[in-house]
Amino acid sequence: MRFPRLLLCLGVWALCGSAKPTERKERVLREAPLSAREHDDAQSFDYDHDAFLGADEAKSFDQLTPEESKERLGKIVGKIDEDGDGFVTVEELKAWIKFAQKRWIYEDVERQWKGHDLNEDGLVSWEEYKNATYGYIL
Template identity: 65%
Template sequence: MELQLFVMYCALCMVYAISKPIKDRFNPDEPLSNREHDDRENFDYDHEAFLGQEEAKTFDQLTPEESKERLGMLVERIDEDKDGFVTTEEMRKWIKDMQKRWIYENIDHQWKTYDLNGDDVVSWEEYKNMSYGDLVDEPDSNDDGFSYRKMMLRDKRRFKLADLDGDQNANKEELAAFIHPENFDHMHDIVVVETMEDMDINGDGVIDLQEYVGDTYSQEGTAAPSWVKTESEKFTALRDKNKDGKMDKEETRAWVTHSDYDHAMTEAKHLVNEADANKDGRLTKAEILDKYDLFVGSQATAFGKALTRHDEF
């Protein structure tokens, strides 16, 4: 249920143009996979942590011999300083690069949908027309105050921030920042602002416990599920750092920008610890190849996907 607690509107895709957009929630504490992370049993957690269950099947396309050969080539790229060792920081950077690569592949997939005139940029007008069309002229909902026009104006504000050169067009880098603002440092302010706008119901500039929990659970007269208690405890112990009963802007920033948790570093430490045979805190190529099944099934190789690409080598 924690996945439901963090509110952030992603850019509207075509499917949302014909129905009310759904709030897409993610949370820095959400596990990378719903599988139990127990390497003694299997590497399912690592397989699904980045690509998901279906994409993780890419690993099955390679024999162990092919995996080792291609992983060996990949190790040389991860070892940036070419000293023969892969450090935790080098592993973390590689994992972050793999995450970014997925983002840009997603942008490539959507590009022609928005670049209607084929001029290699997406203008605000192109994005607005493709995502909203005439929906902005529809009356606001009387039930919950939902408004396509308000959402469009919010997207316009985010688009302007992502448009670094101010030409009112987005290249692929800028469109990536617009659609995936949580992954770009210069977009973090707008992520915080949008989150507080969504959750600060009474408009007092902070998020109290009721707003934090009530954002997803507000069924009066019914018994609260167990996750409500868990989330309330997390709010008090982790979110509300100054213990005033509310999340201010900086506390919200620490939550939504993952500044208090680094998934890439956590995975990097896990990989290094599992493969570090001599326990010197760094990995040799031999140590990595000896644990090839772990690395092929982890973020380090985009779960086998990178190993199947001929352009990697």
């Protein structure tokens, strides 16, 4: 009689000891923000392209030939060089990166707004938001 109880206790103890707590996961898979990515200058230029050009522009650069890329980058450098001295300073580069990031944010906000403004009146009512976010179930 003692042996089955001991075996039962050992079995319960083993199950409790090997149980893993439930991992909380988001319903939506999100890509890590740019600043959280590993950055290695020698291996990958994706980080630099995204920060410098913006995500959409970086995708279009991936489709270009090396000659076309150099030509387009030359035009962009002309825009970055605010004082026209032929050199890009750290401050000018930072200002350009901020500009590229803000441009992407504003474009994304516009895209999201259009997705929620279902009757296209320039306003998002609670009903429109609810329907665009949760569907017509609620």
